[in-house]
Amino acid sequence: MNNQISVAGIYSPPFRIVIKYFITAIISFIVFNLMLLVDYKSISGHHFQPKILSINHILTLGFITMIIFGAMFQLVPVVLEVKLFSNILAEIQFWIYSIGVILLAYKFYFFSSSLSFEFPAILLSIAMTIFTINIVLSMIRVKKWNITGTYLASALFWLLITALAGYLLSKNLDTPFIKINHLQYLKLHAITAFVGWVSMVVMGVSFKLIPMFTLSHGYKLNLAKWTFYLVNIGLLGINWIMHYPETGIYNLIFGFLVFIGLVLYLIQIFIIFKKRVRKKLDIGLKFSAFAFIVMGISALLNFSFLFYDYEAIKNLTLIYGFLVLIGYISFLIIGQMYKIVPFLVWYHKYSSKVGIEKTPMLKDMFDEKLAEIQFYMMIIGLIILIPSLFLDLQSFALIAFLLFSISSIVFGFNMLKILRS
Amino acid sequence: MITKEMKISEILNKYPDTIKIFIKISPHFKRLENKILRKALASRVNVEQAASIAGVDLNHLLYELNKAINSEFEIQTDRRKESEMNQNISESLPEWLKNLTDEKIVELDVRPILESGKDPFLDIMNKVKALKDDEILLIINSFEPVPLYSVLGRKGFEHYTRKEGTIYKIYFFKQKISQFESAIKEQSQQEPNLVEFEKVIEIDVRDLPPPEPMIKILETLSQIDEKTVLLVHHHREPIMLYPKLEERGYEAISHKINENYYKVLIMKKRKTNE
Numbered sequence: 001m002n003n004q005i006s007v008a009g010i011y012s013p014p015f016r017i018v019i020k021y022f023i024t025a026i027i028s029f030i031v032f033n034l035m036l037l038v039d040y041k042s043i044s045g046h047h048f049q050p051k052i053l054s055i056n057h058i059l060t061l062g063f064i065t066m067i068i069f070g071a072m073f074q075l076v077p078v079v080l081e082v083k084l085f086s087n088i089l090a091e092i093q094f095w096i097y098s099i100g101v102i103l104l105a106y107k108f109y110f111f112s113s114s115l116s117f118e119f120p121a122i123l124l125s126i127a128m129t130i131f132t133i134n135i136v137l138s139m140i141r142v143k144k145w146n147i148t149g150t151y152l153a154s155a156l157f158w159l160l161i162t163a164l165a166g167y168l169l170s171k172n173l174d175t176p177f178i179k180i181n182h183l184q185y186l187k188l189h190a191i192t193a194f195v196g197w198v199s200m201v202v203m204g205v206s207f208k209l210i211p212m213f214t215l216s217h218g219y220k221l222n223l224a225k226w227t228f229y230l231v232n233i234g235l236l237g238i239n240w241i242m243h244y245p246e247t248g249i250y251n252l253i254f255g256f257l258v259f260i261g262l263v264l265y266l267i268q269i270f271i272i273f274k275k276r277v278r279k280k281l282d283i284g285l286k287f288s289a290f291a292f293i294v295m296g297i298s299a300l301l302n303f304s305f306l307f308y309d310y311e312a313i314k315n316l317t318l319i320y321g322f323l324v325l326i327g328y329i330s331f332l333i334i335g336q337m338y339k340i341v342p343f344l345v346w347y348h349k350y351s352s353k354v355g356i357e358k359t360p361m362l363k364d365m366f367d368e369k370l371a372e373i374q375f376y377m378m379i380i381g382l383i384i385l386i387p388s389l390f391l392d393l394q395s396f397a398l399i400a401f402l403l404f405s406i407s408s409i410v411f412g413f414n415m416l417k418i419l420r421s
Numbered sequence: 422m423i424t425k426e427m428k429i430s431e432i433l434n435k436y437p438d439t440i441k442i443f444i445k446i447s448p449h450f451k452r453l454e455n456k457i458l459r460k461a462l463a464s465r466v467n468v469e470q471a472a473s474i475a476g477v478d479l480n481h482l483l484y485e486l487n488k489a490i491n492s493e494f495e496i497q498t499d500r501r502k503e504s505e506m507n508q509n510i511s512e513s514l515p516e517w518l519k520n521l522t523d524e525k526i527v528e529l530d531v532r533p534i535l536e537s538g539k540d541p542f543l544d545i546m547n548k549v550k551a552l553k554d555d556e557i558l559l560i561i562n563s564f565e566p567v568p569l570y571s572v573l574g575r576k577g578f579e580h581y582t583r584k585e586g587t588i589y590k591i592y593f594f595k596q597k598i599s600q601f602e603s604a605i606k607e608q609s610q611q612e613p614n615l616v617e618f619e620k621v622i623e624i625d626v627r628d629l630p631p632p633e634p635m636i637k638i639l640e641t642l643s644q645i646d647e648k649t650v651l652l653v654h655h656h657r658e659p660i661m662l663y664p665k666l667e668e669r670g671y672e673a674i675s676h677k678i679n680e681n682y683y684k685v686l687i688m689k690k691r692k693t694n695e
Binding site: 077078081211212213215217218221277278343346347351352354355359362 | 627628629630631632635636639640642643656657658660661665668680681682
């Protein structure tokens with residue numbers, strides 16, 4: 001039989017587990033925003049501070065990575081046409097991981113508590129290893145491979161590298177042993193996490209989801225291949241050079257490769273958007289489109305870091321962090337969640353009733369007006385936050401965090417509405 | 422050289438004139454003249470499958486096709502035909518044919534029916550219907566009716582073929598339930614016999630955002646019966662739709678045309694417990 005034909009198979013993704021990850025992630029997002037609000041006075045100065053590290057990991061581990069785990073349990077079966085290897089492993093992973101996140105956030109927040117850094121780091125590494133094994137064992141049974149699979153596979157590699165670097169950093173905090181600067185190693189950890197893990201997943205998945213939601217076709221994915229090689233080679237180089245005290249010209253070269261890769265990716269996404277059949281962008285796609293713009297800005301900003309002492313400019317690292325974590329990653333996740341969650345719930349509850357009884361429309365499952373308000377509140381928050389961090393105006397930062405907090409609660413409300421509809 | 426593994430579409434593309442041969446051999450192939458059906462069906466069916474679908478002898482079909490494209494192959498093909506045919510004939514006598522008494526045999530010679538230009542299929546099926554549990558059906562023919570093996574196999578019949586000079590004697594015997602259930606399982610895993618359909622309903626969902634394609638397809642299902650096939654023009658493979666079709670007793674075959682274009686054929690599942 002030729003490989004362009006597939007006879008219907010059933011790869012139904014595990015709804016219950018996916019939703020469990022999603023709900024926990026949404027709760028983490030609200031907690032993150034409320035903590036920013038409560039500790040707004042700590043959000044200034046150098047990024048290596050207990051509270052900033054704690055709050056940051058609630059977002060990166062509790063929200064972003066949690067969502068990615070849930071989304072991959074959903075998307076790997078659909079995109080690669082294979083059954084998830086084990087639902088039980090996904091369940092076990094959830095508990096180990098969640099406890100790990102809570103303990104790590106606690107330990108960072110109360111830096112001097114008797115709990116070691118190593119213990120939560122071990123839990124997180126075990127959970128991430130379980131995840132990787134589960135996905136890899138699913139992937140080896142895939143019959144029709146595609147570019148999304150390639151991106152996801154490399155993302156898994158970088159997830160393990162991030163976990164390993166995180167574990168070494170945690171040990172170093174307990175008893176220092178890393179010969180090079182701890183902060184340089186932290187940089188490796190962060191770059192690998194943002195670009196290798198999160199962005200590789202985001203980019204790989206976007207080649208499937210964005211055309212599906214915008215109904216784009218008739219474009220080529222040539223640039224996507226270039227991005228894959230450039231970013232991965234650049235990251236391998238950075239991971240290597242960061243082990244030396246002097247990174248010099250090599251850092252510049254590898255940083256440049258990653259930058260070009262990301263630029264090509266954005267051009268690719270722009271091409272897909274241009275070829276779309278539905279011209280009007282709904283709320284999910286508005287969030288996503290904004291995220292891609294900020295992704296470009298933050299890539300440019302990161303690239304510029306190669307040429308001057310960015311740590312000398314007050315709060316610039318923090319500004320960069322907020323751009324990446326809120327403006328790019330969180331906006332994109334929220335946008336995609338407004339598309340995916342209604343569909344998942346609809347599919348789970350109503351798809352068997354189509355043609356038999358009346359089923360709700362996706363856009364009726366949540367309050368789109370409220371989602372619009374959330375969108376603009378988050379943008380205004382970001383616009384207020386950047387100059388207030390730059391000029392160190394804490395009362396303005398407070399306003400931004402207030403806007404973020406309200407919008408995260410609106411998001412939680414809308415997601416709850418979808419789940420209960 | 423046309424082989425039994427070659428796809429029908431491949432042959433029709435290379436040698437457009439062979440369409441006449443197909444139609445000459447069986448009126449079933451008239452559907453291939455229809456461009457939509459040709460694209461949707463022929464690209465996935467090879468000569469062997471087509472022969473069994475249309476109920477014609479594979480070797481005869483291959484022979485005629487090869488003769489049409491190149492007369493030099495005639496002799497070569499003839500030899501191959503001979504050897505392949507002999508392979509099809511079972512070597513050892515099955516249990517149920519030993520201790521055979523004449524009164525247990527129901528005989529049907531289909532050669533006169535074929536000569537009068539009619540299809541003996543219905544006559545065979547009527548005989549099969551009237552057959553008692555311990556009786557054996559004997560069909561006499563001038564060629565080996567290979568498609569009949571799978572048709573009757575699906576109904577739980579085992580066959581034994583004997584060649585006597587220029588005629589073929591085929592014995593059919595119904596197996597016990599447990600044995601033929603496994604045969605049915607095998608059958609249902611094979612691709613459905615598309616040429617049986619008489620009506621095609623086409624819908625294009627390429628301009629609809631999810632989940633509207635799924636809604637539209639599921640809503641159209643009420644119009645799909647055993648003789649109707651639903652041809653959906655889709656912008657991707659509808660992986661999430663498959664379980665929902667399964668639930669309602671339908672199955673689908675997706676055929677990738679290009680990255681953003683899939684043809685999805687949806688049909689009612691065959692009843693397997695006849």
